[in-house]
Each structure stands twice: as structure tokens, then as C-alpha cells.
Amino acid sequence: MLTPDALRPAKTAPETPKDQTGAKAIVVGAGLGGLAAAMRLGAKGYSVTVIDRLDLPGGRGSSISQGGHRFDLGPTIVTVPHLLRELWAFCGRDFDADVDLRPVDPFYKITWPDGSTxxxxxxxxxxxxxxxxxxxxxxxxxxxxxQDSEARYWFGFENLGRRPMHQLWELIKVLPRFALFRADRSTYAHxxxxxxxxxxxxxxxxxxxxxxxxxFHVTSMYNLVSHLEKEFGVHYAMGGVQAIAKAMAKVIEDQGGTLMLGTEVDEVVVANGRAAGVRLLEGEVxxxxxxxxxxxxxHTYDRLLRNQPRKRWTTNKLKRTRWSMSLFVWYFGTKGxxxxxxxxxxxxxxxxxxxxxxxNDIFMTGKLADDMSLYVHRPSVIDPSVAPAGDDTFYALSPVPHLGHDxxxxxxxxxxxxxxxxxxMLEERMMPGLGDxxxxxxxxxxxxxxxxxxxxxxxxxxIEPRILQSAWFRxxxxxxxxxxxxxxxxxxxxGAGLPSVVTSAEVLGKLVPDAPGGGRRSAAPMERKLAAE
Structure with missing residues (x-):
């Protein structure tokens, strides 16, 4: 098993693969998007260094172990597994050889106060x-x-979501489709x-x-999730999403890349009007x-570029931006x-x-309400590695206001x-005697x-994914x-969510050219295998 110590940078630099060039790439943050980006850049011939202030890779997909329980801190499911398989194939690897991904059925159960489900x-x-x-x-x-959901999936996810949207023309030419799909409606309204x-x-x-x-305010384009779930299913990675992050880190290291964990980037360094590297919190460049x-x-624009002039993402612009709600998450283990x-x-x-x-309390008024709705995750029903034998590991998540309300x-x-x-609430609704x-x-x-x-x-x-904070507006x-x-x-x-952050790295791969004199390494055989399947 890959341990945190094994992921720390070696005292001597790893041997550079013969087909890598001297071109260097730095990825700030070892979240799933950053790890996916590093994998793609490594496959394109760059010598990649990933830097993260946490002691494990994964960002919000990392974990904390306590008292024999492993608490997976963030995402718990995989909904579009072919994105991960395509990412591995781009690197000449087989995802299923590195990660044990299992379908879950049923996906989830919703329960209401009247007892209906x-x-x-x-x-x-x-x-x-x-x-x-x-x-x-x-x-x-x-x-x-x-039918609506499937149409939105093909347009919103497979089309818009998997290609760059940084040019205004890319937005203008799809506006008629937005109108056709009534993107002005919310998911609830649709x-x-x-x-x-x-x-x-x-x-x-x-x-x-x-x-x-x-x-009640996010565009109805996100109704595509119903098709996404039905078409591809809901999956769980044995070992949690942390296992996926560790497998990604292993691919990066096998490419000759380096992970610097427990290290924080303070600033992006600029030379000749371009990003030229990073300065660490300790001062090293x-x-x-x-x-x-x-x-x-x-954080990127307000902290890492704080000493650079900004035209669009200024401090005032960021203050006016609508941010997503926050979360209250209780991770707990139970005995016997x-x-x-x-x-x-x-x-x-x-x-x-x-x-x-x-x-309305959560997003608009910022009130911490007396009532709540919860998402409860119990991975120990499928994954014995999360808890001691006979015990259970849970987390209960409640959406709450972010810290920016008056x-x-x-x-x-x-x-x-x-x-x-x-x-x-848990004791009354489904887990009597929980406190004991x-x-x-x-x-x-x-x-x-x-x-x-x-x-x-x-x-x-x-950033909250409202229609004027999505695609080109993001x-x-x-x-x-x-x-x-x-x-x-x-x-x-x-945007947010495991499929989208992995896709953001796919978009990145279309924007960053192959390393000079390098190019992609050994990707074709695995991609041909996936295509044949």
C-alpha cells in the first residue's frame, strides 16, 4: 500500500524517463483535478511536480484514520467511470488493474418524515x-x-463539459441550444x-x-444527472476515493513525477509576463x-496572484461572486x-x-436552521477496510450556510x-440507540x-454553478x-463533482501542447483496447 511517507519527495530526484524532455510543469494542489492534470501532463512529456499542503493526495477526496476507522472526507461515489478509464488509457495504463471499482445497487434511498421512501x-x-x-x-x-435528462447530458456534459469554454464565441454559438433546453429554468422548476x-x-x-x-436557482441543465446515473450507474472504490487518489499518485510517480506533500505554495512566480514557477511558503522558488x-x-487569484495586476478576477469581483453553500459533516464510528x-x-x-x-435559509439568508436534511454514508456495508471487525463507519452531511453571510x-x-x-435526527429516523x-x-x-x-x-x-457562473462565465x-x-x-x-474535476484535466490536456521534443508516451495500446471493448 502506498503510504504518506512513500509519497513524499525523495531526497534524490527520480530518474527521468528517456522520452521526457527538460520541460517542467508544476501542479498546485493534489486534489483529484490536480492529480488528473499531472497524469495528463506526464503523458505529454512534462516532468511534473505536484505540491499539496496535506499529508495525503486527494484534496477533498482524502481521508483521516482514527481509532481503527477510515473516514473518507469528501466524495463517496463514482458516477461516470469511463472518464477515469479514459484518463488511465491516456497514460498507457489500465484503471481496473489499479482500482477495485464496484457497482452499487440500489444507488441510494430517500426517506421522508411521513415514512415514505x-x-x-x-x-x-x-x-x-x-x-x-x-x-x-x-x-x-x-x-x-x-428524455429531457438524456438530451441535456449529451449537450451539457459530453459536448460543453468536455471542451474548452474560454472563448466568448464558444458560448455565443450554443446560446440557441440553451434556449431550446430552457436553461433559464431551475432544476426544481423543470x-x-x-x-x-x-x-x-x-x-x-x-x-x-x-x-x-x-x-431552486441552478440551471435545469443539471437535470442531466438522472440520465448519467441511469446510464453509467453508481460505483464505490474499495478503499474509498482515497484509493483512487493514491492510484493516481502512483501513476504520476511511475511517469517520473514527484509529489511534495505537507508543502504549501505561497505565490505563483512571474517572469517576462508569464507564469514561471511557484514560491513555497518557506521561500524556496x-x-x-x-x-x-x-x-x-x-484562492488562486486572490492569494497566489495577489501581487499581480488582475483585470477580471479582482478581489472585488470575487467578493461579488456567489459561492456554494458549506457543509457540516459528522464522521463517526460505532461499536458492534x-x-x-x-x-x-x-x-x-x-x-x-x-x-x-x-x-432559502442556507443559500439566501445564511440562517442556521433548526431543521435539516442529511446525506448519510455507511461504507462499512461494502468495504471492511473502513472499520474494525463488527463495527461501522459513517458520515452524516448537512448543507449549511458558508461563512460569508452578515x-x-x-x-x-x-x-x-x-x-x-x-x-x-438519526436516532429518531433510522438508528435507534446510536448514542450508546x-x-x-x-x-x-x-x-x-x-x-x-x-x-x-x-x-x-x-463557485456556485448558476447559469451566469457556468461555462464561459466561470x-x-x-x-x-x-x-x-x-x-x-x-x-x-x-465545475464541481468528481466527474467534472477529472474532466477539467481533460480540457487542460487540449489547451497545453505536448512538451517540446517529448510528446505522449505509450498511450495508444491501452486506448485501442478501450475502443475495442
Whole structure:
């Protein structure tokens, strides 16, 4: 197993592969977008150094181990596995040889206060039966919604999402399609146009919350997620998303790249009007021909380029930007509970009494509401590595306001009070006796997102994906402020979420030329294998 120590830079530089050139690339941040970018740059012939202030690769996809439990801190599922397989193939590698990815069925269960439930599965007929069970009159509308979702997937994800959007013309020429798809509608408004049952409207519109968006304000293009789930399924990586991050790090090292963990970048260095490397917090300067930032776009421009003139992403512009909500996450372990609480499956969404009102509190007024809705993750039902034998590992996630509201929450005072509310809701809804079984506990508040991930306002997913903060309107993958600087990750195009941050590196690969005299290495055989399959 790859350990944190094994990932630290060696005292002597690794041997450079024969087909690498002297061209150097630095990637700031070892989140999944940064790791994917490093893999692609390594395959294009660059000598790559990835720098991250954490002690493990993965960023929000990293983990913390405590008392025999491994708490996966961020993303828990893989929804478009072919993106990862294509990334590995680009590097001449086989993803499935490096990562044990398993389909999950059912995907998740949604429970409401009245006891009704909705179980999401991959099969169309299984889902039609589920819709008919809840609201027979909505079946025809559901079929239309699936057609809408597929059309939005091909246009919004496979078309727009997988190509650069830094030129205004790229936006202008697709505006008619946006109008055709009623992109001005929200995900909730579009679901409501097809379905009458409020539970189904929730089930088919809540997905933007997983990328930091308010379903009542985010464009209906994100209704594409329903097709994405149905077409490709929901998967879990054994060892968690951390295992994917470690496998990515191993590919980078095999390419001759270096990971510098526990190291923070203070500033992008500029020479002759171009990004020329980075300065570390300790003062050391590392030169590079290409600099890629996987740090939050806000941090990139407001901190890493603080000494450079900025025309678009100024401090005032960033202050006016709408940021995603933040998260309160309670990670906890339980003793002797294997087989208990059958209603707590691998993925469960426990709805509170309000939908629109709660989101208005979170996104608009910044109020920490008394009620909540929770996403509960129980990986120990499939992955024995996350907990001691006979025990369980959980996390319960509640969307909460970010730190930028005028009536900001004092989390030093409220954190434990809020955790107890989460515990009470879990005990009442699906895990009776939870309090007597807790063996380990760890809490992340918005302040932890701010301090651990350098996320502006402690936002969970960077810039909120509203229609005027998406595509060309988002910080570009090729920096508007500094030649030679590129951006990947949640804050740039195409946005947040594991598929999108991996895709941001694919877009990067189309913008950065092959290293001079280098070029791609041994990618073709694996790509031919994937094409044949």
C-alpha cells in the first residue's frame, strides 16, 4: 500500500524517463483535478511536480484514520467511470488493474418524515415501478423527464463539459441550444413541469446540492444527472476515493513525477509576463514552464496572484461572486453495530420537513436552521477496510450556510449543539440507540473547509454553478490573468463533482501542447483496447 511517507519527495530526484524532455510543469494542489492534470501532463512529456499542503493526495477526496476507522472526507461515489478509464488509457495504463471499482445497487434511498421512501436504481423499469408506486399519475411525466435528462447530458456534459469554454464565441454559438433546453429554468422548476408529486420533484431535482448548487436557482441543465446515473450507474472504490487518489499518485510517480506533500505554495512566480514557477511558503522558488492550479479559483487569484495586476478576477469581483453553500459533516464510528440498523444503507438521504424553505435559509439568508436534511454514508456495508471487525463507519452531511453571510454562524459555539441535533435526527429516523454505540467522532464545520482546503468563505464546492457562473462565465481553464497559468478543479470549467474535476484535466490536456521534443508516451495500446471493448 502506498503510504504518506512513500509519497513524499525523495531526497534524490527520480530518474527521468528517456522520452521526457527538460520541460517542467508544476501542479498546485493534489486534489483529484490536480492529480488528473499531472497524469495528463506526464503523458505529454512534462516532468511534473505536484505540491499539496496535506499529508495525503486527494484534496477533498482524502481521508483521516482514527481509532481503527477510515473516514473518507469528501466524495463517496463514482458516477461516470469511463472518464477515469479514459484518463488511465491516456497514460498507457489500465484503471481496473489499479482500482477495485464496484457497482452499487440500489444507488441510494430517500426517506421522508411521513415514512415514505424512494429507492434509486439503475434499471429503467425498476425506476418506473418506483415512480408508479409513489405516484402512478406521474409515470408519463417521468418518462418525458428521462428524455429531457438524456438530451441535456449529451449537450451539457459530453459536448460543453468536455471542451474548452474560454472563448466568448464558444458560448455565443450554443446560446440557441440553451434556449431550446430552457436553461433559464431551475432544476426544481423543470422537475415540477413534468411531475406533480412533491417527493418526486425532490428526488429528481436535489442533485445540484452535491456540487454546491441551490436546486431552486441552478440551471435545469443539471437535470442531466438522472440520465448519467441511469446510464453509467453508481460505483464505490474499495478503499474509498482515497484509493483512487493514491492510484493516481502512483501513476504520476511511475511517469517520473514527484509529489511534495505537507508543502504549501505561497505565490505563483512571474517572469517576462508569464507564469514561471511557484514560491513555497518557506521561500524556496521552483521554476516551471507550465503552472497548473488545482487550488480553489478564488484562492488562486486572490492569494497566489495577489501581487499581480488582475483585470477580471479582482478581489472585488470575487467578493461579488456567489459561492456554494458549506457543509457540516459528522464522521463517526460505532461499536458492534454490523448488521444493525437495516434502514441505514450504503447511501441514504434523510429529508427534513422543508425543502425550499431550508435551502432559502442556507443559500439566501445564511440562517442556521433548526431543521435539516442529511446525506448519510455507511461504507462499512461494502468495504471492511473502513472499520474494525463488527463495527461501522459513517458520515452524516448537512448543507449549511458558508461563512460569508452578515449573520455568520459562530461554529466554535454551535458545532457541538448542531452535532447533537444531527445525532437526534438519526436516532429518531433510522438508528435507534446510536448514542450508546458511538466509539469515534470527528466534526468538520465550514471553518475546517476554509482552513484545511483554503476554500473561500468555507464553501464546500467553490463557485456556485448558476447559469451566469457556468461555462464561459466561470474562471477559465486557461487563465485570463496570466499566460502560462492554467486552472483545474471545482472552481473552473466544467465545475464541481468528481466527474467534472477529472474532466477539467481533460480540457487542460487540449489547451497545453505536448512538451517540446517529448510528446505522449505509450498511450495508444491501452486506448485501442478501450475502443475495442
Amino acid at each position: 424512494y429507492t434509486a436504481r439503475q434499471g429503467t423499469e425498476a425506476m418506473r415501478a418506483e415512480v408508479s408506486r409513489l405516484s402512478p399519475g406521474d409515470l408519463a411525466g417521468y418518462d418525458k423527464f428521462l 422537475a415540477s413541469s413534468r411531475l406533480k408529486d412533491e417527493r418526486l420533484r425532490f428526488a429528481l431535482s436535489f442533485h445540484p446540492l452535491f456540487i454546491g448548487g441551490d436546486p 521552483l521554476p516551471a514552464d507550465v503552472v497548473v492550479s488545482n487550488a480553489d479559483a478564488g 453495530t454490523a448488521g444493525m440498523w437495516p434502514d441505514a444503507g450504503h447511501h441514504t438521504i434523510v429529508c427534513g420537513p422543508r425543502y425550499k424553505g431550508l435551502l 449573520n455568520g454562524v459562530d461554529w466554535q459555539v454551535e458545532a457541538e449543539k448542531y452535532r447533537l441535533k444531527v445525532q437526534k 454505540r458511538i466509539s469515534e467522532s470527528l466534526v468538520f464545520t465550514p471553518e475546517d473547509f476554509r482552513d484545511r482546503y483554503l476554500s473561500p468563505l468555507g464553501s464546500g464546492f467553490s 474562471p477559465h481553464n486557461v487563465s485570463e490573468e496570466l499566460p502560462g497559468l492554467y486552472l483545474v478543479g471545482a472552481g473552473t470549467h466544467p
